[in-house]
Amino acid sequence: MLVSRYNDRMVGVKSPEQIEMIRIAGRVVAEGLHAMKDAIVPDKTTTLDLDEVAAEVCKKRGAKAAFLGYQPSFSDVPFKYYACISVNEEIVHGQPSATHVLKTGDIVSLDFGVSVDGWFADSAITVPVGEVSLAAKNLLRVTEDAMMKGIGQARAGHHVEDISYAVQRHAERSRYGVVRSLTGHGIGQSPHEEPQVPNYGKPGRGLLLRPGMVICIEPMINLHSHGAVHVPGDDWTIVTSDGSISAHFEHTIAITEEGPDILTLLDPGEK
Numbered sequence: 001m002l003v004s005r006y007n008d009r010m011v012g013v014k015s016p017e018q019i020e021m022i023r024i025a026g027r028v029v030a031e032g033l034h035a036m037k038d039a040i041v042p043d044k045t046t047t048l049d050l051d052e053v054a055a056e057v058c059k060k061r062g063a064k065a066a067f068l069g070y071q072p073s074f075s076d077v078p079f080k081y082y083a084c085i086s087v088n089e090e091i092v093h094g095q096p097s098a099t100h101v102l103k104t105g106d107i108v109s110l111d112f113g114v115s116v117d118g119w120f121a122d123s124a125i126t127v128p129v130g131e132v133s134l135a136a137k138n139l140l141r142v143t144e145d146a147m148m149k150g151i152g153q154a155r156a157g158h159h160v161e162d163i164s165y166a167v168q169r170h171a172e173r174s175r176y177g178v179v180r181s182l183t184g185h186g187i188g189q190s191p192h193e194e195p196q197v198p199n200y201g202k203p204g205r206g207l208l209l210r211p212g213m214v215i216c217i218e219p220m221i222n223l224h225s226h227g228a229v230h231v232p233g234d235d236w237t238i239v240t241s242d243g244s245i246s247a248h249f250e251h252t253i254a255i256t257e258e259g260p261d262i263l264t265l266l267d268p269g270e271k
Contacts, residue, residue, distance in 0.1 A: 011186060011193075011194045011195050011207060011213065012188070012193075012213075013210055013211065013212030013213055014188060014212050014213075014214055014254070015212065018119065018188070019212070019214065019254045019261070019263070021116065021117060021118075021119040022119045022120070022121050022187070022188065022214055022252065022254070022263050023121075023263045024116050024117075024119070025063065025114050025115055025116040025119050025120060025121035025263075026121035026123070026252050026263035026264035026265065027264075027265070027266060027267055028057065028058070028061045028063045028114050028116060028121075029112050029113060029114055029121045029122065029123045029252075029264050030123060030264050030265050030266045031057055031061070031266060032053070032054045032057040032058070032083070032112045032114070033110055033112055033123060033124075033125050034266065035053050035054075035056075035057055036050045036053045036054060036083065036110045036112070037110065037125065037127050039053045040102060040108070040127070040129060042102060042103065042104040042129050042130035043101065043102075043103055043104055043130075044101065044102075045101070045102050046096075046097065046098055046099065046100055046101050046102070047085040047087065047094070047096040047097050047100045047102065047108070048096040048097055048098040048100070050083065050085055050096065050108075050110065051081045051082050051083050051085060051096035054082040054083040054112055055082045058082060058114060061114075061116070062116070063114040063115065063116050064114060064115045064116075065082040065083075065112075065113070065114055066113030066114055066115055066120055066122060066191040067079045067081065067082065067083065067084060067111075067112075067113060067191075068080070068081065068082050070191065072192075074235070075235040075236060076235055077235050079093075079095075079236060080095070081095060081096045082112070083096065083110060083111060083112045084109070084110075084111040084112075084124075084236075085108060085109070085110060085111075086108070086109040086111070086237070086246075086248065087100065087102065087106055087107070087108050087109075088106055088107060088108075088245050088246075089239045089240045089243050089244060089245055089246060090109070090237055090238070090239050090246070091109075091179060091182070091220050091222070091228050091238045091239060091240060091246040091248065092109065092111060092182060092220060092238050092248055093111075093236040093237050093238055094109070094236075094237050095234070095236055095237060102129045103129065104129060104130035104131060105129065105130065105131065105132050105133065105136075106128075106129040106132070107126055107127065107128055107129065107132060107136050107139075107140065107245055107247065108126065108127060108129060109124060109125070109126040109246075109247065109248040110124060110125055110126070110127065111123075111124035111248065111250065112124070113191055115191075118189055119188065119189060120187050120188065120189070120190065120191045121187065121252045121263055121264050122187055122191060122216050122250060122252055122264070123216075123250050123251055123252060123264035124218060124248050124249055124250035125144075125249060125250075126140055126143065126144075126247040126248050126249060127140075128140065135223065135245075136245060138174070139176065139221065139223055139245060139246075139247045140247050142170065142171060142174045142176060142221065143171065143176075143219050143221040143247035143248070143249050144247075144249045145170060146166075146167045146170040146171045146199075146219045146221060146249075147167070147217055147218070147219050147249040147250070147251065149166040149167060149169075149170045150163040150164070150166045150167040150197075150199075150217045150219065151163075151217055151251060151253055151260050151262065152166065152260070153165075153166045154209065154215065154217065154253050154255055154259075154260040155209065155255065155259055155260060156209055156210055156211045156255055156256070156257060157208070157209065158208075158209050159203070159204055159205055159206045159207065159208055159209065160195055160196075160197055160198075160201070160205075160206030160207045160209065161198070161201030161202055161203065161204070161205040161206035162203050162204065162206075163184075163197055163217060164197065164198045164199055164200055164201030164202075164206070165200070165201050165202060165203045167199045167200070167217075167219045168199060168200040168201065171199075171219065171221045176221045176222060176223060176224075177221065177222035177223070177224055177225045177226030177227070177240075177244075178199050178200050178219070178220075178221060178222075178226050179199065179220040179221070179222060179226055179228050179246070180198070180199070180200055180226055180228075181228050182220055182228060182238070183196040183197055183198045183199065183218075184196070184197030184198075184199070184215060184216045184217045184218045184250070185197060185215065185216050186213070186214065186215050186216070187214055187215065187216050187252055188214055195207045195215070197215050197216065197217055197218075199218075199219050199220065199221075209255050210255065211255055211256055211257050212254075212255065212256075213254070213255040214252065214253065214254050214255070214263070215252075215253055215255070216250055216251070216252050216253070217250065217251060217253055218248065218249065218250030218251075219247075219248070219249060219250075220246060220247075220248045221246065221247050221248075222240045222242075222244055222245070222246045223240075223244040223245050223246070224240075224242055224244040225240065225241055225242045225244065227240060227241025227242060228240065228241060229241050250264075251263075251264050252264045
């Protein structure tokens with residue numbers, strides 16, 4: 001989600017029943033991500049092949065893809081695919097292609113969202129394609145850990161930027177670049193709602209978190225610079241400004257009295 005200012009009055013809370021509806025969607029999202037990851041065959045699978053896997057999961061579960069046909073203000077054309085699939089220096093919003101073969105050594109971000117009965121969930125993982133470099137392995141580990149540090153701060157009584165600071169501090173300890181022009185976001189009956197959840201900030205600032213809020217925490221971390229630019233002639237794909245690799249992880253989280261509740265997980269006992 002591109003950075004803009006939030007309005008406190010626009011930030012709603014969900015009932016326990018509504019949160020359970022989002023969890024149902026979240027389980028479909030988790031299933032889709034696992035299926036796409038498992039479908040990768042280095043030097044053979046295309047990014048469009050993975051999008052077709054996401055489409056099959058939607059069909060099987062009676063879910064609607066959140067991104068298919070989505071047209072935000074920054075784009076003149078709607079998104080044409082089920083999942084955003086971003087490779088190496090592509091940070092987010094990569095468009096699947098029948099000619100883009102995933103090669104050994106690549107890293108690929110799989111970003112997938114769905115709605116079930118009008119309620120949305122969204123999640124992302126970045127995975128290695130075959131054997132990857134140590135630098136890539138470390139970037140994936142630190143980015144996922146940064147997401148979990150942020151989730152740990154998603155508690156009633158904390159502020160949005162407590163999450164932001166936790167993500168930033170963990171990533172920058174490894175001297176990685178935290179993308180600042182893109183943020184996490186609220187979610188519910190729309191795939192993108194208020195508040196925005198930046199991946200950098202200062203503790204104690206931003207919106208006060210209340211039970212019933214549902215947000216997506218999604219660090220986008222670059223190996224070097226924090227810069228992000230659009231690919232020329234492409235309304236969607238955003239890449240690192242210096243061409244270095246980037247990782248992206250995301251979960252949909254409910255704020256509860258007991259602490260953060262991750263809604264984008266498989267059913268207990270599933271793979």
